[in-house]
Amino acid sequence: PANKKISLTFWTAVGANRAELEEAIARLDHPEAFARQAMLAWTRSQVQTRHLGLSLADAANVQNLARYLIYPDPFLRLPAESIASGLGRQSGLWPTSISGDFPIFL
Template sequence: RVPANKKISLTFWTVVGANRGELDEAIARLDHQESFARQAMLAWTRSQVQTRHLGLSLTDAANVQQLARYLIYPDPFLRLPAESIASGLGRQSSLWPTSISGDFPIFLVRIGDVA
């Protein structure tokens, strides 16, 4: 219960692990008031290191994130009509000679104007 005119801070974690021991270890590591701020700082630092390692500018990284969001949250308005997909696709096994299994969705970007 939160008394009237009082503020509280609540942090909700979703923790995933391969087994119960791994979960317990993660929970023990995160079960401190300052854990969220530290994890947020570590995530920011890691993203900066990865961006620099890949040789991306902040603008490039933002553009990659904009495109990558379609892999996580597909936009049905950008998808070809079902009949176009069906007519243009062969069997999954036809991808195998190109070292593509076809087990996962394929994200294709067609660039019409290089400029």
């Protein structure tokens, strides 16, 4: 509407089956749902931070580093030649109990 403010929230919901999905939709289908879910997410993060014994500074550092897992920075990537020269067989990781099936973040 002209000269009016509106609020629009998009959700992504999943369920193991249709019944679970419909239950999630019903739980999220009211104006207060976003505020409640945001509060629950914040509370859960505080519990996890305390459980791991992290300070607020530690938690901020973890978040800062974790962003590179989701949004890799191309400026931090090694040149292709360096990567190729360091490649070995996946089985070379097995003696160190690393399967090599998933990326490793150091």
